[in-house]
Amino acid sequence: MAEEFEKTYKALFRRYYAGLLFYAARLVGEDDAEDIVQDVFVEVWRRKDTVEVGEQIQAFLYRSVYTKASIC
Numbered sequence: 001m002a003e004e005f006e007k008t009y010k011a012l013f014r015r016y017y018a019g020l021l022f023y024a025a026r027l028v029g030e031d032d033a034e035d036i037v038q039d040v041f042v043e044v045w046r047r048k049d050t051v052e053v054g055e056q057i058q059a060f061l062y063r064s065v066y067t068k069a070s071i072c
Helices: 002-028 030-046 057-071
Strands: none
Touching: 002 030, 002 057, 030 057
16 A cells, blocks of 8 residues: 555656646745745655545645745
């Protein structure tokens, strides 16, 4: 199960990282954008036992970036 999530996680990272980075940079600037996106992916990894990767994962990732950017 953990091995399966690791593959899914890597695929999510490859698919969404660049777009999330661009989005975060527009919200907070380039200096903080990478930290925000990495924090979001770390949080997904921490919650790997409860997070469901499905149709709504893209919206979840972008909303998470928005929320973290609002805190900065």
